[in-house]
Amino acid sequence: MKVVSFAGYSGSGKTHLVEQLIPALKMRGLRVSVVKHAHHDFDIDHPGKDTYRHREAGAFEVVVASDRRLALMREFEQASTLTVHHLLAELYDGVDWVLVEGFKNSNLLKIEVWRADAGKPARYPDDDFVVAIATDSPDQLPQETLRPVLDLNQPDAIAQWLVDSGDRFEYNAESYA
16 A cells, blocks of 8 residues: 655645545545544544444444444543554555545655645655645745645646655555554
8 A cells, every 4th residue: 555644734735635635546546545633532423322322331442334334433541642553554455545644743755735825834844754745835935845846726636646656655564663
């Protein structure tokens, strides 16, 4: 599987870009998964539902499945910090691409999503894992770069760049151990 991370400050457009890249990659016949970092209080379950009741009763894991989807919820007895590599290990083997959002300090290869209007500093000058910058304002980048500068408003072109550069994003879990 190939793995690419999307880094950038809140409001830069990471989620919107990932949302657009999924169908662009799927149209190329590729299976896509997403790993997303969330805040510590997030929940996908709802009070009153069977799975919620099972978790509240103390189940460590609850797996719910239908003929269309599967969900696994795991409760940690103590706060646990999982790395992106822990989460990648949980994914189905048959996926072609994993788009990672929210692990900006990870050691994965990244595309930085940067907008001048957001008023936030760029990460690429100090992050060797940033291999490209996706931006809507290339003329306002704070520092020159030899990295590819991708048009944030052209997700299909970014998808094609990923496919064309796919070999460099091949994930080998053992090299991160």
